[in-house]
Amino acid sequence: MGVRVPPFAPSGASMSYEIERTTPCRVVVTATIGPEEVSSEREHVLGDWLRGARIDGFRKGKAPRTLVERRFAGEIRDDLEEHLTRRTWDQVRREEKLRPASPLGIKESGWLDTGEYRFKGEFDVYPTVALPSLDGFTPPAVAIEPADDDLTGAIEQLRDRQAAWEPVEGEPAAEGMLVEAEVDGEFPDGDGEPFHEDRSLFQIGHDEIYPEIEAAVTGRTVGDAVSAERTVGEAGNEEHPAKRVVYKVRIKSLRRKRLPEVDDAFATSVGITGGVEALRERVRERLRISLAERRRDVWREALVTHLADGRTLDLPEGVVRDDTRKELVEFAQALAQRGIDPDQAKVDWEKLEGEMRGRVEQRLRAEVLLDALAESFGITVSAADVDHEVEHQARRLGVPFAELRGNLAKGGGLERVGALLRRERAVDQALANATDAKA
Secondary structure (H helix, E strand, O other): OOEEOOEOOOOOOOEEEEEEEEEOOEEEEEEEEOHHHHHHHHHHHHHHHHHHOOOOOOOOOOOOHHHHHHHOHHHHHHHHHHHHHHHHHHHHHHHHOOOEOOOOEEEEEEEOOOOOEEEEEEEEEOOOOOOOOHHHOOOOOOOOOOOHHHHHHHHHHHHHHOOEEEEOOOOOOOOOOEEEEEEEEEOOOOOOOOEEEEEEEEEOOOOOOOHHHHHHHOOOOOOOEEEEEEEEOEOOOOOOEOEEEEEEEEEEEEEEEEOOOOOHHHHHHOOOOOHHHHHHHHHHHHHHHHHHHHHHHHHHHHHHHHHHOOOOOOOOHHHHHHHHHHHHHHHHHHHHHOOOOOOOOOOOHHHHHHHHHHHHHHHHHHHHHHHHHHHHHOOOOOHHHHHHHHHHHHHHHOOOHHHHHHHHHHOOHHHHHHHHHHHHHHHHHHHHHHHHHHO
16 A cells, blocks of 8 residues: 655645555545645635625725634634645645545644644545556457348338237237226225226237236137236235235227338338338448447447456445445336335345446446546547537437536536546547557
8 A cells, every 4th residue: 555755845835745545445645734835825815804804894805904813713714724625635636646536534634833734534536547558459340231130120110110000890809919908906805995997008918917817808809808816915025915806807999900011102101212122221221320339339348348457446435335326216216207116116125236336336447447548548528529418418308408508517417428528539549549450
């Protein structure tokens, strides 16, 4: 770990510090600011107070210095300590080339008899990474020309989206049919309230309804009424005990999906002029774009693996913990938006937290490596670059640019957008260099 005590003093001032890494991602800094620097900074702080102080009998900013010093002695001292701490921390980060991952937490602070100010604080940092040479990196081969099966599948998806649902008369319910039913449910053991749903829609064979109901409906016709029984909950579970539910289902209508023929009329219906061949070429081009995006994802992952060079980077625990908690909260909020009580959902939260932590660690390690790569390339991102990206996202989301930018600015989102752009530009440059060398 080690301790470093470098000379650390602006011209005409005295300031020194020691840093200690208690873990690869945890830094303790002990700093001492000499009387000269304290005196100089105090004059700046006092000047602010003299200009802004309001004291009865004096206009704003016109109160005598001695009166301001006496009246606001405690506040001036607090501001001075904050200024000295912030300036010292800024210079420690700059001199030591540290990337803080958390705010500085002050553990000890105080004034010495010599007039010096000393504090001790600690904070998390991202690890410093030495990158391997990119000379040995070769992106894996990934095809971007669609196969015939890919083309056929994409056109089938188009047909499915353009399909019409036609009424079925005189035929029994079968695989693929859309069932409209009236459903009544009751708990025969008296451990639940009866319920009614006037219009329940589900497609047979697509796991859209309980299998017991699907089995009861299959083979029956419009107007038929059937019964089904299912046990919900779990035996021995105090929060969600097992309960029998009896469903009475009346089939109100049946519909069958009719897929359009792949002809010139179909091409026109999806906005393509030039007939079926023009449609096929448009679909093929979209598939190429999709495959090219997938190839970049594969190449990006391969690049990160190359940069890791077999290492498992240490990460600041606080960042991992906070990001994992954020993902868990977002997952719980998504459940609530779907009408599911997170406290009653059948979720193994401990297992889910472990899985999310693993994904967070993987993402953070990739970010550390790509940040180091961007630094080695000297890549920078301007405020205009960030605004351009935010404008693009605003158009995609259908919200005003100013609204999205303002929301991002409140929570450090603009900085995150800039960091993301910088990393992806580093990826693009590394991939371009690798593919040029391969060619």
